[in-house]
Amino acid sequence: DQQLSDIVPVAVFPGEQAPLRIVPTSPTAIAIELPEAGGTYLLRLYTKEGRLLATRRSAGGTCNWPLKKLKPGLYFMEAYLPVNGRRYFGSFRK
Numbered sequence: 001d002q003q004l005s006d007i008v009p010v011a012v013f014p015g016e017q018a019p020l021r022i023v024p025t026s027p028t029a030i031a032i033e034l035p036e037a038g039g040t041y042l043l044r045l046y047t048k049e050g051r052l053l054a055t056r057r058s059a060g061g062t063c064n065w066p067l068k069k070l071k072p073g074l075y076f077m078e079a080y081l082p083v084n085g086r087r088y089f090g091s092f093r094k
Contacts (some may be wrong), residue, residue, distance in 0.1 A: 020079055020090030028068045030092055032077060036060035039083030047076040070094050 021033040029062075034041055037060045045054045045065070053075075072094050079088040
């Protein structure tokens with residue numbers, strides 16, 4: 001005898017996640033454009049396999065990130081704003 005729970009709607013807030021703009025500034029650096037906010041972002045850099053490579057903190061605005069130590073390939077960036085729980089995601093190729 002199997003029992004299942006009721007199916008209920010779950011509110012999805014599209015503003016909780018948004019794309020992150022990443023602009024190559026040179027072969028060895030990128031600029032991450034972060035929305036102005038009343039707090040500090042936690043930035044996380046991942047490989048295409050999902051392995052965390054680096055973290056750092058940044059205020060809103062433009063954050064420059066050096067790429068000298070990265071091998072050529074696809075990378076993902078997450079910017080998390082703890083003040084309101086918003087997350088921004090982007091990717092780039094080196």
